[in-house]
Amino acid sequence: MSSTKPPLPTLLANHWQRIPVDLTDPETAWILKLAVSGADGWALGPHGPLHDRGMTLAEITSGAVREALLHLLELGLIDIDTDRLRTAYAFPLRREPEEPRP
Template sequence: MTKPPVPNNWDNNWQRIPVDPTDPDTAWILKLAVSGADGWALGPHGPLHDRGMALADITTGAVRHGLLHLLELGLIDIDTERLRQAGSFPLRRELPEEPTP
């Protein structure tokens, strides 16, 4: 897969890589990430046991543990060259959310 170039300034949009969440391999990765996030959320350090946790803390914890789960399993790699090339990153997804299965 050829990745689109990294934008060279803040005014340029990032070209997105198309991802099909219904593709069986992609769906499997998503399920594993959700399992990592759910494990944290339902575990002793998650919001189920810390009912005073702010929504932002819940989101951060779930995303962090879902991504760490995939990284630890070796299923995703960090493109450090691309990471270091970029001067800025979009903070929100531009695509509409896919329906929850």
């Protein structure tokens, strides 16, 4: 993974340059597997949607993402760049569309 971060946009509506992520890199795959493990553990556990069938899709998605992110943070595998967060004017709310998989 690249350790160089692109500059932040200088205006609210400007495009955010993304850090390239190589999904074929074994280390990236390992980190993704750990994140998925955290999400799966929540989904299959006592507080997940298998035991609370009244959850909406949004609640299920939020819970899984929250658990995956917390899992990686608690393991010390990712650090949040709070200076970068405070400096940014706004944030894109979605990832850019993925290229179709072969």
